Amino acid sequence: MLTVRDAIQTALIEAVRDLGVDGELPDLELGRAKDAGHGDYATSAGLKLARVLRRPPGQIAQEIAAAIAVPDGAASAEAVGGYVNFRLTDEWLQRLVSRVEPRFGANDLGHGEKVQVEFLSVNPTGPLHIGHGRGAILGDSIARLLQFTGHSAHREYYVNDQNRQARLFGESVYARLHGQEPPEGGYVGDYVTEIAETARAQKPDIVDNLDELRAFAIAAMVDRIRASVARLGVRYDEWFYESRLWHEQLPEEAIARLKNGGYLKEKEGALWFGDPAETEEEDRVVYKSNGEPTYFASDLGYLLSRFERRGFERVVEVWGADHHGYVPRMKAAAGALGIDPTKLVIILNQLVNLKEGAAAGSGGKMSKRAGRFVTLDELIDRVGSDAVRYFYLLRSPDTTIEFDLELAITQGNENPVYYAQYAHARLSNVEVAARERHRNLPDVAKVALLSQPWELDVARQLAFWPGVVEDAARLLEPHRIPYYVHDLATSVHRFYHAGNAEPAYRVVVDDPELTRARLEISRAARHTLKTALDLMGVSAPERM
């Protein structure tokens, strides 16, 4: 569906052409008006075109406003200074309310593009902590957004099951089972003991076999990780094991291709990847001098697996910001393999810090190996999945989250997630009340009866929704959704509250026609709240 913003944009360009502007147009910066007094959308077209047309901005804006014809009478135009302000018309807003269906806002931006969203992918050598939760929620919500906008999204977790950390983990479990000290840099913690005990109980025949024990331990950790993220409503389409790449000989294939392209060089007994044109210090080791491959060798094969073997047209990876230094190398590797680097989109999310004085005696950096951290499960136990998701999604990935555990625990009903959920529950409730009061409501709503400002403001918010979806999906920025949800919830609460102040403004009144019309707003807003909350993975309760 075309958004109303697109419709205005098209009409705007047409009007500008009619003024005799040829050639390339500057960005006319049509966007949401910042001040409600300026209407709903605004453009600085007059200022933008003043130079080309060699006329005063105000005059140009006047002419545009006079000439423009927004389709369906969706908006009226008014020139103020060099700006042209657009206001959505009451009639169009009223009709919009009846057009809102459960999947309102969905579009076909992606045209079925196959996009892989790979996220979390932490070494399965320990429980997830609160920082990991951020990547899980961000990746999952991006996938939800992509699915909602006409993409085929594939959620994938890349399981490092045969690297050094995986081996260390296996050795740590082995040591625990045999009463030995854990290896240098190995893993300790109750979960290591638990997995060791489980292995002893369930598979006593493998406790002396390091390889099998490692596989068992990794599988056990993957199960735990799967269970943890499932509590947040995160489900993967695929758990892709690093070892599979080697079975399919993809790293070798990638390396052969790089060798042919002159991207590999031997140095100090190891094999390095580096663009011939770049400096030495940016090189990365592919094969160590002891003949073992590094994770980078696997990653090269993984690129082929995704872009060629499995045919993803775009790959979105969500990484913690501590991996940012690896981005240029991955992009370069993709290019060297003949993959368009712009199709490899890497989203870095900043870390989650615990505030000083937080519970669990932590307060400092979390370390998996030291076995001292606040786990994601503990956080979910305390504040619930909805609150965790809402809070995490509220932040742009570029912002470090200062997570005050103390505050999160005591959040309770003060939690902002309830504001949105309560709006949904209220609307659900009012619809039930309407059915109890009126046995025979008209099938069709007379939306022209919706003329109160608080009624039209709900419709206005609904009008903005498709544009919010489009922006969030295009920019891969899910944090736009909770901000929209808050705005819509505000208009809903105002709409509802008008009836508290004055009974004649309740949704359910004596007049069946008026009740029916107001129910149409309720229904539309409820669908949209539900849709938006779904995109966030947050529940939309019907009662609270």
Added chain:
RNA sequence: GCCCCGCUAGCUCAGUGGAUAGAGCAUCUGUCUUCUAAACAGAGGGUCGGGGGUUCGAAUCCCUCGCGGGGCACCA
């Protein structure tokens, strides 16, 4: 030293180069005889880290300095 992110109200954070910079929390003042007060109405609170530059116009773009966080492995 080099690279990445951040610096906006007391706190936590939004803010596609446009008009008088916003929200939540916190503080203060009002509103339940109700379709749900987990709500609504209102108030106070700002040198957008500092300084230059580009532009008709800068929180936003460029340069520079400062502060905080993260990274710079033959770990991932």
